[in-house]
Amino acid sequence: MDVVIGIDTGTTATKGVAAGPRGEIRALTSVHYPLSVPGPGRAELDPEQLTAAAIKALVDVAKACRENGDRVIAIGLSAFLHALVPMSADGKPLGPLITWADGRAAEQCERIVAEGRNRALQARTGTPVHPMSPLTKLAWFAENEPGTLRETPRWGGVKELVVAALTDGPFVVDLSVASGTGLYDIHSRQWDPEALQIASVRVEQLAEVVPTTTSLRLSSEVARATGLPADVPLIVGAADGPLANLGVGATPAGVAAVSLGTSGALRTVVDRPTSDEAGRLFCYALTEDRWVIGGAVNNAGSVVRWAGESFAAGFERPGAEGEDADERDAALLMEAAGVPAGSEGLLCLPYLLGERAPWWRPGLRGAYLGLRREHTRPHLVRAAVEGVCQQLALVRDSFDAEGHGVTEIRATGGAVASELWVGILASALDLPVAVADTPEGTALGACLLARHALGEFPDLDEAAALVPISRHTPPAPDDAAFYRKLRPLVERSALAVLDVVSELDKLAPEPLPGTEKAVRS
Incomplete structure (x- = not known):
């Protein structure tokens, strides 16, 4: 069977799945790592453990595919949002990865709100002004570690880190993850000048934003470790939330997805970027013409x-x-x-x-x-x-x-x-x-988006319709x-x-x- 591997890097585990042409799960693995809480309001991950987990998940699923007699035709990536990590010019981490749950930037967030800049920023970037966002985290570095902020060659998140570990390609980030940074104008499709000024970060320190369907190549080292051909397409993919909608079949109008993992979220898909005047909802990309609005909760x-x-x-x-x-x-x-x-x-x-x-x-x-x-x-x-x-x-x-x-x-x-x-x-x-009748909706979403990138499902709703449902519960x-x-x-x-x-x-x-x-x- 021709299968696609989905790699989903989450807050406490990286999940890997191999899915067949109708979304059937052929292999599944999970690699866990601890979330570090070095002090009140802090929440970090070891980026080396994160990249090692992504490689191990890919190795394990690729091995299972060989044992099943399946052929891997593509790999799709998913990553959790709102992370920040300093990186060297060649993509190596230079410090801990600060997660969405880290609240050190509360003071910087409060200042942006007090100045009355938050609503306009959210309307342009789709991301609420909150300590979770890379915008406010970078503002914290600007005030507390300005030398680190200025001298770090690259600033990225989970997706940039994993892409650098799996490929020898350019410094890129997908549109979906970029739309969750608070730094990217989702309407004009460029890094937002006011957000960059608040964050004290330069455009050249940030990744090039590419469509979620962009294809990259595995590095020769990773190809050898996994036993996969170096030319197997690596689809850069999207963020975990939007991919969860696709992976549970919640892309048609009127259908919403709920994720209940370590944290939780409620999201629904719309056909263009949209803003909530009251500032209650985020707006993140799934593809260039499908967007997800909703709200995340820290605790589930x-x-x-x-x-x-x-x-x-x-x-x-x-x-x-x-x-x-x-x-x-x-x-x-x-x-x-x-x-x-x-x-x-x-x-x-x-x-x-x-x-x-x-x-x-x-x-x-x-x-x-x-x-x-x-x-x-x-x-x-x-x-x-x-x-x-x-x-x-x-x-x-x-x-x-x-x-x-x-x-x-x-x-x-x-x-x-x-x-x-x-x-x-x-x-x-x-x-x-x-x-949904799958334990890993987000990783399956990465598989389905990869098949969409390969041209198998021109209409994402067609891919979503493949997702089987195990049970219905009425209120x-x-x-x-x-x-x-x-x-x-x-x-x-x-x-x-x-x-x-x-x-x-x-x-x-x-x-x-x-x-x-x-x-x-």
Whole structure:
């Protein structure tokens, strides 16, 4: 069978898949690495581990293809957005990769907002002004490490780093990833002069922006390691969010995609760049004529993982010994399924890693409200899941306000294996949720986009129609009505505690030297 390999570099793992001509998965691998948290508000990755993981994932899937007797006809790349890494002139990393979850640029973000420049920047670049964005991260370097900013030959993100590791080609980045930097004008298709001035970065330090269907060549070294022909097309691909829409079949009008991994997002596809006047939604490219609008939330599966680590130390189901974190979290979710909607008066603001959409207000922190003596661990876990789904519902409400009607949800990500997650999501959004019959929708999206680049699917909706669905979950009417009434309290509570948590941050002691942590989610 002729297959395409998709490599998806995520926050805590790189996934590799090989997919056949109708999207059937022929091989699958995953390479994990830790997220480093060297201090409050920091979130970094080792870029050497990241590139090594991409190569290993490609090696492993290519080997599986040979064992299956399949022929690899192309490779497609996916990468998570909003990362920043200093790079040498030959593409080697010169420091840690700063991830989307890193909040060090909060002060720079607040200054841009206070100056009233944020809405115009977002309208031109499609990216909200937020500490997640490379725009504000570079502004932080300009104020705190100006020498590093000025003397670094290249500044890039995950895609630039992986492309440099896999090819000997030029310094390029795809339109999709560029549209998520906050530095690129998605309407005039050039690096934005005002954004570059704020970031104190020069055009020559940034990559050339190319279409997501651009074909590159593997380096001879990587070709030897993988056993693939050096001339197999390497399609530069797109960002993980837009590719997830394609990989779950959510490109037609009225269909939206939800990703529920470490973080989460709700997105729908439109046919041209568009801006949200209220500043609630991002706009990123999938191809030159298909764009994705939506909102990302910082906290999804990571919230249940935190609950398991915090509330279930030594927890074991009867008859289970030595179960790993995934099994423990699944058991906690089964417990939580016995709690009714609303967690009996318990409201969770699940902002453990801050929050993004729809408010894009740095400094938000998590909280439980309404906590009483009779609340138990299952209540705490269910309330956390409800909090994540309510945040995604606030994004869906923003769609409605902008006239982007959605009638169906396609879901992907590790959390959708849980019926509790999917059921609460369907009721919070008040929409039927269809779960794609593939564990790696984003990597599959990279495969489908690569086939589109090869000319197999001139219409992306034709490719999306190949994606099989494993199950449909309708909303529970009573739960949906309850969540709709509860949602205004979520927004009121989140914004009401913002000043309090800001003061708490000022009172928090600085971390002791040598207390760097590595987090695996």
